[in-house]
Amino acid sequence: MPDWLLYILIAVAVVVAVAAMVAVAFWFDAWSDARDDRDDGDSPRTRFRRVVDRYSAMAQQLDSLDDRAHSPASPAVEAELRRRWQECRDAFLEVDRIVQATGLTPDSPGREFRRHAGEIRTADDAAARMQQASDAVDRLLALERDDPAGRxxxxxxxxxDINEAEADHWDSEWAYPQLQHLEEQVRQLREEVSGTPDTAGLLDRVVTVTRDLDDITTRAGQAAA
Structure with a gap:
């Protein structure tokens, strides 16, 4: 066989091999993206979308949340409102920093989401804390100002919220029983609320429960990561 023909055959083989590798890479990306679209919420792409949705919504609410958290309140909730506001603000800034650092957009290739999976998980956790803190501010203000039916x-x-946490951590030997105990406490509070004149006492107990709930879910999430 002439040398020139051998070189041509080798070149063709190399081109075919490279083309096959590229095709496999594109197929894998397409397959991974399709899997992400039908997953249970744990893929990097799905997590990132959730982060962006929460971040965008909070960006529009942050100023009004600041105003609500610093509005006149009873001593029973004032310190907790300020603490929750700081938690929300700090988590928002953490999400912003991570999203900017990754350079990702919702339309980025699947391989980019997988490459930044660790950062996305951290941002998702921060976005969840941000939402929890925001919800806590609104709940405390409503409990203070509502009538018994509203409370x-x-x-x-x-x-x-506790039931959702129980569903998320039903297999945790330590978290699930503690969440059940919190649920019992809140159910007892709900039974008492219509006849409870001690608003400050009620709010103090709710503050304790919500802090415990956040602590349990945070530690359980870290243990499962």
């Missing part, structure tokens, strides 16, 4: 509804919402 009953707010406590029902809090029970719903």
């Amino acid at each position: 009953h509804d707010r406590l029902t919402d809090l029970i719903g």
Whole structure:
């Protein structure tokens, strides 16, 4: 076989091999993206979308949340409102920093999301803390200002939050029993609320429960990561 023909055959083989590798890479990206679109919420792409949605919504609410958190309040909730505002602001800034550092957009290739999976998970956790803190501000203000029927509804919402945490951590030997105990406390509060003249006492107990809830879910999430 002439040398020139051998060189041509080798060159063709190399081109075919490279083309096959490129095709496999594109196929893998397409397959991964399709899998992400139908996953259970844990893929980097889905997490990133959730982060962006929460971040965008909070960006529009941050100033009004600041005003609400620093509005006149009773001593029972004033310090907690300020603390929650700081938590929300700090988490918002953390999400902003991470998103900017990755350079990702919702339309980025799947391989880029997978490359930044660790940062996205951190941003997702921060966005969840941000939302928890914002919800806590609104709940505390509503509990302070509502009538008994409104307080009953707010406590029902809090029970719903605890139920979601129970569903997320049902397999945790230590977190699940503690969450059940918190649920019992809030159910007891809800039974008492219509006849409770001690608003400060009620709010103090709600503050304790919400702090415990955040602490349990944070530690359980870290243990599962």
